[in-house]
Amino acid sequence: MKVGIIRFPGSNCDRDVFHALELAGAQPDYIWWNQRDLSDFEAILIPGGFSYGDYLRAGAIAAITPVIDGIKDAVKEDKPVLGICNGAQILAEVGLVPGVFTVNKNSKFICExxxxxxxxxxxxxxSMYKKDEVIRMPIAHTEGRYYNPEIEKLHDNDQIVLSFESENPNGSMEAITGVCDEEGLxxxxxxxxxxASESILGSDDGLKFFKGIVNY
Structure with a gap:
C-alpha cells in the first residue's frame, strides 16, 4: 500500500512516520506542500512538526497551500487521511474534521x-484496537486543547477517536485528543x-495506527 507523507517547511516528524509505516508493511513516500496530484497514493498522512513555524497559529499557513486541494480530492475518493499533532491542527483548520485545537490551558508546550x-x-x-482499550503514547504540543461547541454531535456520530484517560494535561473539552469526520476516514x-511504534521507544502501542492503514 502506497502512503503519501506530506512535507511542509517546518515538518519534523516525517522521517519518524516513514519508519513507522515501513514497520507496518506500507510503502511510504514523501509529498511536498506544492504538489496537487495525489492520485498515486492510497492513503495520506500529515505528520507533526511546526509547519511554517506555527506563524499566526498552528496550521494556518499550511491550510492554504496547493497540497490541501490534493488532500481534499483524496477524501472525496474515500482514501484514509491521518493527521498527527500539527497534521491534526491542519485538518481542523481546513474543516476536514470538526472543532479546533487551540492553545493549551497553561499556555505552555507540553511534552510527556x-x-x-x-x-x-x-x-x-x-480498527485493530478494542473499544475502551487504554494505550500509551507521547504528546508534544502547545496548541492541542480541543474545543468544539457542537460536542453532542460528536457523541451522536461516534466521532471521538481518543481521549486522555488518567489526566487532561492540556485542558481539552471532555479530555478529547482525537476526532474523525462523519465517515471515519x-x-x-x-x-x-x-x-510509540517500537518497544525500544517505551511503547509500541502506536504501531497499530499504521498497521490499520495497511489492513484497510
Whole structure:
C-alpha cells in the first residue's frame, strides 16, 4: 500500500512516520506542500512538526497551500487521511474534521507520555484496537486543547477517536485528543503514534495506527 507523507517547511516528524509505516508493511513516500496530484497514493498522512513555524497559529499557513486541494480530492475518493499533532491542527483548520485545537490551558508546550482511551474502532487507524482499550503514547504540543461547541454531535456520530484517560494535561473539552469526520476516514490525533511504534521507544502501542492503514 502506497502512503503519501506530506512535507511542509517546518515538518519534523516525517522521517519518524516513514519508519513507522515501513514497520507496518506500507510503502511510504514523501509529498511536498506544492504538489496537487495525489492520485498515486492510497492513503495520506500529515505528520507533526511546526509547519511554517506555527506563524499566526498552528496550521494556518499550511491550510492554504496547493497540497490541501490534493488532500481534499483524496477524501472525496474515500482514501484514509491521518493527521498527527500539527497534521491534526491542519485538518481542523481546513474543516476536514470538526472543532479546533487551540492553545493549551497553561499556555505552555507540553511534552510527556499519556494514557489514552480508544473511543471508537470504526476508523482505519483504530480498527485493530478494542473499544475502551487504554494505550500509551507521547504528546508534544502547545496548541492541542480541543474545543468544539457542537460536542453532542460528536457523541451522536461516534466521532471521538481518543481521549486522555488518567489526566487532561492540556485542558481539552471532555479530555478529547482525537476526532474523525462523519465517515471515519479522516482522523486527527494530537498524540504521536509514530513515537510509540517500537518497544525500544517505551511503547509500541502506536504501531497499530499504521498497521490499520495497511489492513484497510
Amino acid at each position: 507520555w499519556a494514557d489514552l482511551k480508544v473511543q471508537t474502532t470504526r476508523t482505519p487507524f483504530t 479522516v482522523c486527527a490525533v494530537m498524540p504521536h503514534p509514530e513515537r
